[in-house]
Amino acid sequence: MTAPAVDGLRVVNEAGIxxxxxxxPDRMNALDLAHMTAxxxxxxxxxxxxxxxxxxxxxxxxxxxxxxxLAAAAAAGGREAPAEVVxxxxxxxxxxxxxxxxxxxxxxxxxxxxxxxSIALTADLTYASETAYLLLAFVNIGLMPDGGSSALIAASIxxxxxxxxxxxxxxLPAAEAEREGLIAGVLPPDELGTHVDAVAARLARGPxxxxxxxxxxxxxxxxxxxDAALDREKAGQAELLHAPDFVEGVTAMLAxxxxxxxx
Numbered sequence: 204m205t206a207p208a209v210d211g212l213r214v215v216n217e218a219g220i221x222x223x224x225x226x227x228p229d230r231m232n233a234l235d236l237a238h239m240t241a242x243x244x245x246x247x248x249x250x251x252x253x254x255x256x257x258x259x260x261x262x263x264x265x266x267x268x269x270x271x272x273l274a275a276a277a278a279a280g281g282r283e284a285p286a287e288v289v290x291x292x293x294x295x296x297x298x299x300x301x302x303x304x305x306x307x308x309x310x311x312x313x314x315x316x317x318x319x320x321s322i323a324l325t326a327d328l329t330y331a332s333e334t335a336y337l338l339l340a341f342v343n344i345g346l347m348p349d350g351g352s353s354a355l356i357a358a359s360i361x362x363x364x365x366x367x368x369x370x371x372x373x374x375l376p377a378a379e380a381e382r383e384g385l386i387a388g389v390l391p392p393d394e395l396g397t398h399v400d401a402v403a404a405r406l407a408r409g410p411x412x413x414x415x416x417x418x419x420x421x422x423x424x425x426x427x428x429x430d431a432a433l434d435r436e437k438a439g440q441a442e443l444l445h446a447p448d449f450v451e452g453v454t455a456m457l458a459x460x461x462x463x464x465x466x
Contacts, residue, residue, distance in 0.1 A: 209241040213263075219256035219407035221249055228264025231314065233272035236284050239292045239318075246299035256407040258303060259399060260326065261310040262319075267335065270317020273344070273453050286444035290349065290437040293318050297351050297433065300325045301422055304415040306406050310399045311335045311377070312392070321350025324359075327418060328402065329386040331377035332395045337385070338375070339368045344452030345464060349440050354432035358425070359385045 213224040223245055225232040234242070249255045262268050271289075300307050300322070309315075309326035316338040323329050323337070339348050339356070347353075348369050357365035360375075360383040367373045380386045390398050406414065443449055448464045455462035 209237050211238055212241050212245070214245055216252075216254060218404070219254065220403045221245075221252075221255045221258045223258065223260045224263055225261070225268050226263040228262075228266070230272060230274070231266040231269040232262040232264065232319070233269050233274070234318065235272040235275040236289060236292055238272075239289075239296060243292060243295040243299055246296060246303065249305070250299065250303050255305055256409075256411055257305050257403050258300075258307045259310055259403050260307065260322065261399075262312060264313075266313040266319075267309070267311040267315040267323055268317075268319030269314055270319045270340075273456060286441040287437070289444065290440050293321075293350050294433045294437060297321060297325050297429075301426060301429065304418070305411070306414060306418055308399055308403055308406075310395060311386070312395060314338065316340055318350040321348075321352040321355065324355045324385065325351060327421075330388045330390060330395060330399055330402070331380065331386055332392045333377060333389055334392055335377040335389075336374045337368075337377075337380055338372070340372045342370060343372050343462070344456055345446060345448030345462070345466075346443050346452070347436065347439050349436040351429050351432050351436070353436060354426075354428040356385065358428065359383060 211225070211227040213226045215222045223242065225234065225238070227233060227238070249258055306327040309323040309329040311323050311329060311331035313332065313335050315323040315335065317340060320337045320339060339352060341348050353369065356368060364383070368375055377386065377389045381389045446466060448466050451464060452462045
């Protein structure tokens with residue numbers, strides 16, 4: 204595969220394992236529109252690349268991904284691009300992970316927040332460090348969950364716990380996420396990479412077509428609400444991204460003060 208023409212995203216295809224690393228550690232691997240688009244391009248291309256047998260998504264440094272790049276949003280006056288374009292870009296990544304004919308592993312080494320949490324949970328197998336956590340912090344900046352998280356999390360851990368995450372912005376530690384069946388496993392930080400490598404190598408040696416059909420069957424049985432959730436989230440988020448509360452939420456977060464929401 205051809206590497207994306209954007210800094211901050213490392214792509215290596217070796218021995219059937221396509222490793223995608225979000226490499227913006229100074230921004231806690233936050234994704235602006237360019238990086239989200241590049242990630243979608245890589246995942247879409249992987250679907251037709253016969254040399255790819257498994258995909259691993261990871262984050263460089265201390266975080267997996269803290270979601271949307273709020274600094275980029277603030278620099279653009281709170282709106283980096285038309286809201287529909289931003290949402291289509293994020294939804295494209297989620298749909299590409301689901302539709303890939305090969306398994307996707309998320310290697311969650313630290314914080315997975317916002318759409319970063321959505322990407323991590325859309326993967327077929329999600330392994331996390333003991334120090335990692337999931338966070339839906341959208342409400343803190345006047346937004347709602349997106350990336351399919353309103354369906355993915357509620358389906359796995361129930362409406363009550365998902366509501367606490369979405370409305371109160373509570374962190375879900377990796378150990379609890381594993382107990383709730385939301386992720387595949389939790390490892391000590393120094394063992395996470397080795398474990399993911401071993402699982403990826405095992406899958407890469409497996410029967411590609413049988414794995415593809417198995418993934419398709421599991422997806423059809425368990426993610427029946429995902430497309431509808433993505434559509435609802437796009438409509439709701441597009442409205443909220445145009446609202447004054449979003450600008451206030453981003454400004455307050457970057458200034459490290461409490462927001463003053465008016466709506």
